Amino acid sequence: MQISGAQMVIEALIAENVDTIFGYPGGAIMNVYDEIYKQNSFKHILARHEQAAVHAAEGYAKASGRVGVAMITSGPGFTNAVTGLADAYMDSIPLVVISGQVPMSLIGTDAFQEIDAVGISRSCTKHNYLVTDAADLPRILKEAFYIARTGRPGPVHVDIPKDVTAQIATFDYSKPVEIETYKPTVNGNIRQIKKAVEAIRDAKRPLFYLGGGVIHADAADEIRELVKLTGIPAVETLMARGTLGFENPLLISMLGMHGSYAANMAMSETDLVIGLGARFDDRVTGKLSEFAKNAKVIHVDIDPASISKLVTADFPIVGDLKNVAISMLEISKEIVDKERYTPWLDTIANFNKLHPLSYKEDTPELKPQWVIQRVGELLGDRANVTTDVGQHQMWTAQFYPFSRPRQWITSGGLGTMGFGFPAAMGVKVADPERVSINFTGDGSILMNVQELMTTVEYKLPVINIILNNNYLGMVRQWQTLFYNKRHSSTDLSVQPDFVKLAEAFGGIGYRVTTKEEFDAALKDAVEKNVVAFIDVKVHRLENVMPMVPAGGSLFNMMLEYKEK
Amino acid sequence: MEEAARRVISVIVINEASVLSRITDLFSGRGYNITSLTVAPIPESRYSRLTIVTSGSVRVMEQITKQLHKLIPVLKVIEHADLVEKEMALVKFPITETLSEISALCSAYNGSIVNVSEELIIAMVADEPKRVDYFLAAAKRFHPREIVRSGAVALER
Incomplete structure (x- = not known):
């Protein structure tokens, strides 16, 4: 089939069964947008900022398990999208981001809206391409989708000069992808797996340490079975929330800087860390030399570079987590005796009793944690939950009752404020039956607030719950604790009328100061099924606790802070 | 550490x-x-x-x-x-230096004089990087004007 480069992009997206893309047109990508106009196979959602388009594609990808697609133009269109690429790179989200570029003849001349896009995206993508010949497009696009979704997933950027989108060449998408330099290891070494399970059998205080890789590998069912069969307790990272479900008796909680006392103490006292799809991030480990100090480490990951990067693995296993978990299950059935760990479980139960995750309702204003718990009670499994970044994000991770994988979508690695609202929009596209909730702060929400327009236009009723403390709360908390209360540039007393702001775009706004008002607002927003801002005035100086100060040891937690 | x-x-x-x-x-x-x-x-x-x-x-x-x-x-x-490793260096000397002495030094490091013009001599050596260091140290007394090293290449034995 002889078609233009622009038509090839459309044909490739159709061949990849793409149903929705998020984007923003501009000069260099116009040929492709012209072809988008002519087709009916997939939907294009016009975000109102390129960064939001990429975050929406991320939300879509995480909720659906499929590759998210975003399309942008050259120059500023591309640079706006970089934060999204970096976010997806840090959290291993499969994306294909297609950008326009100035024509080949103008590359290198500082042309209008020219920037070295692949030069910029190189360090924040899994791979990238500058297409110099339309004849290469079918292969490159097919490789892009393949690379994005296989191995450790990640974003792939394809930069296409305008003249290449006009060039006519042969389109053949049937050739299987063959990259001789890229062959991810998917099956774990079975002897190594056996050794690891033997170590589990011999351990007295083993602990599952579950990371976001469990979700990417769609391995939650297998891991749930493995946890149940072995009777070994588990902690989840921020990215793994929802893996075991809040009702699972063996789930301790989240660990790390704002993990629960029990989770962090369990990690400090375990004699065998069973790390599955987790990468020993500094926000998880605290001081490395004190992390799980007396434990052997099993580390299963699809990415060999993650293994022994920070914590040396005694049992390194490279492979797809689903495959490895199935093997571990089979071997565990024969040799692991769950009774063995009863004393260890008692120890953990005591940790939990000593300092459970909690908060005090001791102020006239609402406590943000109550709001999150309340949404959990009212919507629970019916909602998918995204967040922005900051205190509200940590409270949501601590207090929302997550019951399934892919219910919880947050910016973990990069910590991108402005992620939540557009991501929630992508989630709503992927899973329209469920309520799409974005917990956000009065700081974060303004970073992609223009998406009110997109969500109203496309009837994607995201409910944004703004936990409004008139502060950049997390930075304020650090300033209170470590900078002698010098609240430098974190006071957000001056802020918009969020109700009117939502209304100005055609959404609906609520201002809430009491529990009754909150219940009524949430109920109304869910029933009306419209884009909503619920502006909840919460106690200004609430802190996220427990807290492991940066660089501190996990077992040295600050459990509360008393205002002096 | x-x-x-x-x-x-x-x-x-x-x-x-x-x-x-x-x-x-x-x-x-x-x-x-x-x-x-x-x-x-x-x-x-x-x-x-x-x-x-x-x-x-x-x-x-x-x-x-x-x-x-x-x-x-x-x-x-x-x-x-376990590798064989080699690096090349080119060095410019003023012609006022003694050609034969430079030539003798080069041959000790697997090299030779590769160009002589009205004002300059260019010498080349190819040897293990450590030995190229020694050569350059020894060559100092001939007042080298310009030195370029190629970086090492290596093959496993």
Whole structure:
């Protein structure tokens, strides 16, 4: 089939069964947008900022398990999208981001809206391409989708000069992808797996340490079975929330800087860390030399570079987590005796009793944690939950009752404020039956607030719950604790009328100061099924606790802070 | 902290646009050292071979190797243990220096005088990097005007 480069992009997206893309047109990508106009196979959602388009594609990808697609133009269109690429790179989200570029003849001349896009995206993508010949497009696009979704997933950027989108060449998408330099290891070494399970059998205080890789590998069912069969307790990272479900008796909680006392103490006292799809991030480990100090480490990951990067693995296993978990299950059935760990479980139960995750309702204003718990009670499994970044994000991770994988979508690695609202929009596209909730702060929400327009236009009723403390709360908390209360540039007393702001775009706004008002607002927003801002005035100086100060040891937690 | 030792690695990559930047970006982005780097296409293949001289602890080297492997166009990473390693140097001397003495020094380091013009002598040596250091130290007394080193190339024995 002889078609233009622009038509090839459309044909490739159709061949990849793409149903929705998020984007923003501009000069260099116009040929492709012209072809988008002519087709009916997939939907294009016009975000109102390129960064939001990429975050929406991320939300879509995480909720659906499929590759998210975003399309942008050259120059500023591309640079706006970089934060999204970096976010997806840090959290291993499969994306294909297609950008326009100035024509080949103008590359290198500082042309209008020219920037070295692949030069910029190189360090924040899994791979990238500058297409110099339309004849290469079918292969490159097919490789892009393949690379994005296989191995450790990640974003792939394809930069296409305008003249290449006009060039006519042969389109053949049937050739299987063959990259001789890229062959991810998917099956774990079975002897190594056996050794690891033997170590589990011999351990007295083993602990599952579950990371976001469990979700990417769609391995939650297998891991749930493995946890149940072995009777070994588990902690989840921020990215793994929802893996075991809040009702699972063996789930301790989240660990790390704002993990629960029990989770962090369990990690400090375990004699065998069973790390599955987790990468020993500094926000998880605290001081490395004190992390799980007396434990052997099993580390299963699809990415060999993650293994022994920070914590040396005694049992390194490279492979797809689903495959490895199935093997571990089979071997565990024969040799692991769950009774063995009863004393260890008692120890953990005591940790939990000593300092459970909690908060005090001791102020006239609402406590943000109550709001999150309340949404959990009212919507629970019916909602998918995204967040922005900051205190509200940590409270949501601590207090929302997550019951399934892919219910919880947050910016973990990069910590991108402005992620939540557009991501929630992508989630709503992927899973329209469920309520799409974005917990956000009065700081974060303004970073992609223009998406009110997109969500109203496309009837994607995201409910944004703004936990409004008139502060950049997390930075304020650090300033209170470590900078002698010098609240430098974190006071957000001056802020918009969020109700009117939502209304100005055609959404609906609520201002809430009491529990009754909150219940009524949430109920109304869910029933009306419209884009909503619920502006909840919460106690200004609430802190996220427990807290492991940066660089501190996990077992040295600050459990509360008393205002002096 | 474990001592950072000198290491030599070879990387076989698909010979395509921007592949070198991928490698150097990786080193700069993750804070690894490059002491020297040479690259040229492998004859009759679609690959190029890089020889990178770097330094780091065993742990850092393991990360460098793994991170290089992660790059899509990288076919193979060879961490050399038992290797033959050579480097070339070109040195300009003023013609006022004694030709025969320079020539004798060069031949001790596997080299020779490769060009003589009205004002300058250019000498070449090709030897192990450490020995190139010695040569350059010895050559100092002939007042070298300009020195260029090629960076090391290596093959596993």
